[in-house]
Structure formats: structure tokens, C-alpha cells
Amino acid sequence: MLDKTSVEFHLEEEEIRGKNEKQPFCSLYSCGPLLGSGGFGSVFSGRRLSDGLQVAVKQISSERVHQWARLPGELEPVPMEIALLQLLSEVGGHSGVVRMLDWFRVEGRGFLLVMERPLQCQDLFDFITERGALPERLALRVFRQIVEALRFVHAHGVVHRDIKDENIVVDTRTLNVKIIDFGSGAPLKETPYGEFEGTRVYSPPEWVLSQSYEAVPLTVWSLGVLLFDMVCGDIPFERDQEIVKATPTFTRRISKECQSLIRWCLSYRPEDRPSLEELLSHPWMEGDEEEEEEEHGSLPSPSL
Known part of the structure; x- marks a missing residue:
């Protein structure tokens, strides 16, 4: 199971840039307590600032990524997970598959994936x-x-x-x-x-x-x-x-x-x-x- 021990999650606004140099993560989302961590990275509760939507924020360290992929418009490769989830989202998604809402590159640290978070x-x-x-x-x-x-x-x-x-x-x-x-x-x-x-x-x-x-x-x-x-x-x-x-x-x-x-x-x-x-x-x-x-x-x- 996920390790529910506490993990610190501090990112400066200027550190984080999303795909195609859009607004930084901290301008779009707030990050809350740790939900769980494991071999994949750490997952935090989060909220989209524009409408208050509850999300999950998955933090992935670059050192833990074994497979990389190229995305159109991206100069550097991204974790395969991002490419796969973006593909499934682009074809309309499925109610039985978690949807990736956004992703960000954290300079020198890894990546943030913003996922839908089913409540209850x-x-x-x-x-x-x-x-x-x-x-x-x-x-x-x-x-x-x-x-x-x-x-x-x-x-x-x-x-x-x-x-x-x-x-x-x-x-x-x-x-x-x-x-x-x-x-x-x-x-x-x-x-x-x-x-x-x-x-x-x-x-x-x-x-x-x-x-x-x-x-x-x-x-x-x-x-x-x-x-x-x-x-x-x-x-x-x-x-x-x-x-x-x-x-x-x-x-x-x-x-x-x-x-x-x-x-x-x-x-x-x-x-x-x-x-x-x-x-x-x-x-x-x-x-x-x-x-x-x-x-x-x-x-x-x-x-x-």
C-alpha cells in the first residue's frame, strides 16, 4: 500500500513551468497534504484555483522514470506516463480511466501531473x-x-x-x-x-x-x-x-x-x-x- 508518512512539498513559483511555457503551477493550483507515496513518487491533494475543483497532484522524480517519450511541441522528453495519459485524454477519455488534467515540468526536480480526484x-x-x-x-x-x-x-x-x-x-x-x-x-x-x-x-x-x-x-x-x-x-x-x-x-x-x-x-x-x-x-x-x-x-x- 501507499506509504502515508509525511513528505514535504515546497516548490517556488518560478521553478515550475508547464507545457509550452504556460502559466506556472502555483498560479493555477494550490497543493495540500500528502495522500500517499511509493515507488512511483508522491501524491498530494490539490485544488484548481479557477473553480475550486479538487485534484490530485502526482510528483515524479526524474531519477525514477524508466521510460521517456517525445510530445509534439516539446523540446525535451517527458515520462511515458504523461504521453500515455495525454493520448487517452485526447481521444475523449473513459469514465473508468483516471484523467490527467494538466502537467508541469519542475526544473531540476521532475514533473507534476494534475489528475482528477474522485471524492469519497x-x-x-x-x-x-x-x-x-x-x-x-x-x-x-x-x-x-x-x-x-x-x-x-x-x-x-x-x-x-x-x-x-x-x-x-x-x-x-x-x-x-x-x-x-x-x-x-x-x-x-x-x-x-x-x-x-x-x-x-x-x-x-x-x-x-x-x-x-x-x-x-x-x-x-x-x-x-x-x-x-x-x-x-x-x-x-x-x-x-x-x-x-x-x-x-x-x-x-x-x-x-x-x-x-x-x-x-x-x-x-x-x-x-x-x-x-x-x-x-x-x-x-x-x-x-x-x-x-x-x-x-x-x-x-x-x-x-
Whole structure:
């Protein structure tokens, strides 16, 4: 999880310039308390001065950036995450994908990404930790949204590469979800990848064994781990030996249809895993989620 320890965030106005030398960050936004930090950098609460909109401000140190990209009109490269999020925004965005509102270069320090910040939400890790394993109808509601959002992401040439419970936020009022943190993302390609910056326990056997994987089978394997996590309350594999065995042991009573879908996603051979479209047409995915809100009841609304 995110490290919630305090981190200082002081930037002089003249230090920060955005794309195409627009107004400095401090003229457009105010920055508040730290929300969390980790390998990706630090995230702070923030506010857009023009209208008071609540935002999240992600600070990335240049030393932590492993992939860079070129943007039109920019003399210097930017982190791949900025390029990917800008691409998804330019094609209209998706309700299930966090939107980047702005970004700034911090001279000598790194970058600031201004992200939309859904209110009254928490990440799926905390959601499951507080409530335990999710009822299948609720898991279906969440999982279907994630898969649909990933179809949009892939359709526009982006692969996330770090799908996990910590990178999904849930609006506790509406149960709508968003995929966040594209820091491990890359342009989608059909040929294998030889680098991986995601989370080891969500990585597939082919990466553990040969340090190579393809975009869709990686994504679908991670989705299988995530669905198991939702309905059982914890991930199926902790060690490399368990990953390469690719045989999840169900710790709770789960419907045969749900077990079938998880096992399909966690097929040992990448070519045996479904596509995202095949996943959506699985019998469990076509189930009914309408009764879930009544069963789930009123949810508390913790702040981010």
C-alpha cells in the first residue's frame, strides 16, 4: 500500500513551468497534504484555483522514470506516463480511466501531473481489506467496469502493465471504479516485451521463467489474480513457484462459473488465456449484478 508518512512539498513559483511555457503551477493550483507515496513518487491533494475543483497532484522524480517519450511541441522528453495519459485524454477519455488534467515540468526536480480526484473513494485494496471478500455480484460489478475500461485503453494503443487492487479506486457512493497509475504503462504492441515494472505477484509465469510476455496475456493474467483477490479476499500466489504452477486454490465457496473464469485467466500458457472480448462473454460475466446494491447496503465514505 501507499506509504502515508509525511513528505514535504515546497516548490517556488518560478521553478515550475508547464507545457509550452504556460502559466506556472502555483498560479493555477494550490497543493495540500500528502495522500500517499511509493515507488512511483508522491501524491498530494490539490485544488484548481479557477473553480475550486479538487485534484490530485502526482510528483515524479526524474531519477525514477524508466521510460521517456517525445510530445509534439516539446523540446525535451517527458515520462511515458504523461504521453500515455495525454493520448487517452485526447481521444475523449473513459469514465473508468483516471484523467490527467494538466502537467508541469519542475526544473531540476521532475514533473507534476494534475489528475482528477474522485471524492469519497478508496482503492480496491483498502475496500477489500475493510469489507473482506466481496460477494460475487459486487465483484462482477467492479470487474466488468475494469475490463471495459481496459478494452478502451488497449483500443487506443496503451497497455497498463500494473493492474492490481491498489491501482483501482472505487467510489463508495456509486460503486463506480477508475484505473489509476499508468507509471508502468507502455505503448501497446503485438510483439513481446522484455521489461516489466509492474508488481511481481501479479506477473504471469512466462515473465517469471523467461522475462518475456505479450500485452494481452499479461493483462488477462493480472485480471485473473485481481478477480481471485476480490472474491477470496487475498491474492492466489505469493511466490514464484506458485505463479509458475498456475493452480489457484480457492479459499472460499465460489460459484463454478466464477472459478472457471479465474482459471481461464490464469491458464499457464499465454495462448490459452481469453482475450478481453472473450472474457466479457464468459457466462459469469453475463450474470446479474442488479441486486447487489440492496445486498451491499449503504457504504461508508472514507476520504482519499
